[in-house]
Amino acid sequence: MSKEDMVKEAVEEAKAKAAKEQAEAEETVETEDAQGVEAEAKEATEEATETEGDSEAASEGKKKFFGKKEKKDKKDEKIEELTDRVTRQMAEFDNFRKRSEKEKSQMYEIGAKDIIEKILPVVDNFERGLGSVPEEEKNAPFVEGMEKIYKQLMTTLESVGVKPIEAVGQEFNPDFHNAVMHVEDEGLGENIIAEEFQKGYMYRESVVRHSMVKVAN
Incomplete structure (x- = not known):
């Protein structure tokens, strides 16, 4: 083999080796890119799953919030019923007490007026009797005593209204x-x-x- 042939062969081998290394390098880059894409896709899938889970949880919570209320315990219902009954009875009792006090006051007024009506004719007789006393006898002890009793009676009536x-x-x-x-x-x-x-x-x-x-x- 001539020297020129040996050089050509060496050049061809070098080219083949360089082509092989370039192909291997490109394959490695493609593999890494594919792995990166796969990782990103997996991460996106996980995020979507989490988002979906949160959405379902929120939806479930919303259903519970806006949905039917949980049925109360019978014991709580009984307590509410008794509390409402007691409140109503207390209100009725308070109304009865106020009504009784008003009726009592009215009965007292009626009784007082009835007694006063019976006393007024006595007052009239005192005034007629004192008015008929002659001027020269007004200083008599008996007349002065009657006037004092009359004044005391009128003062007592005035004190009660x-x-x-x-x-x-x-x-x-x-x-x-x-x-x-x-x-x-x-x-x-x-x-x-x-x-x-x-x-x-x-x-x-x-x-x-x-x-x-x-x-x-």
Whole structure:
């Protein structure tokens, strides 16, 4: 073999070797790329699985939240029933207590007015008797004693809420006065009480007896 042939052969072997190494290198790169892609695909799959699981869990939780409530325990239902019953009974009792107090107060008012009505004729007799005493006898011990008893009686009535109704010189008011006579008097205004025949009385805010009066004009 000539020297030139030997050189050519060496060159061919070198080319073949270089081609082989390049092919092996490319194959290695492709394998690594494939493995990387596979790893990325696996990772993406795992993330998708986790996301799906979270979504299912959220969906399940949502169903539980918006779905039907869990059935209460019978013991809890009984407690709620008894609590509601007790609350209602307490409210009814409170209403009954208030109603009873109001009725008691009204009964007391009615009883007090009834007693006062029975006492007023005694007051009238005291006033008639004292009014008929002559001027020269008003300083007599008996008359002075009667006046003290009368004043004590009126003070006691006033202390419990009894007071006379103003009449003479006042405008006639049917809520407080009972007109039994009418007179024309130019000295008085229209619908003015000219005279009182029987004194009227009030107990607190209600009329026990109307004043019996004569009304002018």
